[in-house]
Amino acid sequence: MDPREAAIDSLLRRSMAAPVPSPPPDFDQQLMRELRQGLQRQSSPVLDRYRRILLTCYGLTSVVVCAVVMRSQGLDWGAIAVMILGPLALVATVPWARRATHTRIRHSAK
Amino acid sequence: MDSDSQLVARAQSGDQQAFAELVCRHSTPVFRLAVSILGREFIPEAEDVAQEVFLKVHHAIESFRGEAEFSSWIYRITFNQALNLKARVRFRSPHEDETVLCATATPEPGPERLAETAQRDRTLAECIRTLPEVYQSALRLYYWLGAGVGEVAALLVVPENTAKSYLHRARHLLHSMLREKGYSSD
Numbered sequence: 569m570d571p572r573e574a575a576i577d578s579l580l581r582r583s584m585a586a587p588v589p590s591p592p593p594d595f596d597q598q599l600m601r602e603l604r605q606g607l608q609r610q611s612s613p614v615l616d617r618y619r620r621i622l623l624t625c626y627g628l629t630s631v632v633v634c635a636v637v638m639r640s641q642g643l644d645w646g647a648i649a650v651m652i653l654g655p656l657a658l659v660a661t662v663p664w665a666r667r668a669t670h671t672r673i674r675h676s677a678k
Numbered sequence: 679m680d681s682d683s684q685l686v687a688r689a690q691s692g693d694q695q696a697f698a699e700l701v702c703r704h705s706t707p708v709f710r711l712a713v714s715i716l717g718r719e720f721i722p723e724a725e726d727v728a729q730e731v732f733l734k735v736h737h738a739i740e741s742f743r744g745e746a747e748f749s750s751w752i753y754r755i756t757f758n759q760a761l762n763l764k765a766r767v768r769f770r771s772p773h774e775d776e777t778v779l780c781a782t783a784t785p786e787p788g789p790e791r792l793a794e795t796a797q798r799d800r801t802l803a804e805c806i807r808t809l810p811e812v813y814q815s816a817l818r819l820y821y822w823l824g825a826g827v828g829e830v831a832a833l834l835v836v837p838e839n840t841a842k843s844y845l846h847r848a849r850h851l852l853h854s855m856l857r858e859k860g861y862s863s864d
Contacts, residue, residue: 573846575862576853583799584821589721591709591728599705599732600698606733 682748689739697739701732704749708732708756710825711833714818715760715811720767727763731756750835757834761811798861805855812836813848820845 569577592598631652638648680688680699688696708731712724735752742751806814812834819825819833831841856862 572853573849576849576856579802580817580821580849580852583802584818586718586822588823589709589713589724591705591725595709595725595728596698596702596705599701599729600694602729603697603733603736604694 683744686739686742686744686748690742697736700735700748704752705732707749707829707833708752710819710823711753711756711815712760714815714823714833715757716764716767717807717814717818718822720764723763723767724760727756727760731759734759749832753833753835757815764811798856801859801861802852802856805852805859808855809848809851813844813851816841816844817848 634652635648638651639645643651680696682700682703685696685700689700705728709724709728712727712731713721716724716727731752734755742748806817809817815834816830819830820827825833827838827841827845830845831838834841834844836844
């Protein structure tokens with residue numbers, strides 16, 4: 569350490585000396601309590617069933633409304649089916665493709 | 679004693695006790711890292727950051743594939759989380775002014791000398807705040823929180839030589855800044 573650096577080192581030691589904080593003593597317990605409460609909220613079976621029913625109803629209504637609107641515009645049932653099922657198939661493929669790519673990268677890294 | 683990777687594997691299969699053990703092991707380093715980024719003025723916010731980090735980790739632990747050390751992963755999350763919060767609290771008034779703490783730590787040879795020292799400490803604190811985030815964090819960890827170079831490197835997820843170089847460059851920059859403002863570092 570050159571003299572200039574030594575001088576600034578000593579200044580920093582003097583100037584930044586202050587009580588060192590630490591997390592509250594019950595930090596871990598408090599955090600775990602919060603996590604447990606969060607998990608209970610998340611895994612409430614009634615809430616889960618309610619969410620699933622709500623989502624299913626929403627999905628079905630959307631599909632029916634889309635099909636009716638497209639049909640009223642003169643599209644045939646084949647095209648309507650492709651336009652509704654195509655995006656759904658694409659959405660279903662994405663996680664599978666990501667998993668496959670990740671496995672390939674891991675294999676090539678080894 | 680189980681290693682981090684064993685605890686992570688158990689936590690991934692739903693073992694809350696294993697996750698509690700991980701929290702216990704890493705809460706202090708995570709808090710220290712958050713404090714080093716946010717500074718002395720925002721200690722309560724650093725506690726919030728530490729809490730949010732563990733909630734995030736708990737939520738995402740299933741996606742952790744063990745390609746890096748668990749500690750590196752959690753420190754990276756802490757760094758980003760603290761930086762996000764710092765950007766939000768930048769314009770909020772601090773709980774405790776950094777320079778007040780500096781002044782209380784210095785010896786008191788006389789009113790004039792004390793005022794001069796306090797002014798220099800204030801200028802130094804301002805200069806530190808203009809440094810890049812990693813330099814600020816390295817300086818606070820090393821000079822305030824008493825971390826060794828090894829701990830600075832581990833918390834910032836860089837090799838030890840890089841941590842040394844952060845400290846070296848930060849000191850060099852501070853020296854130039856203080857000289858520009860008319861202070862000597864002696």
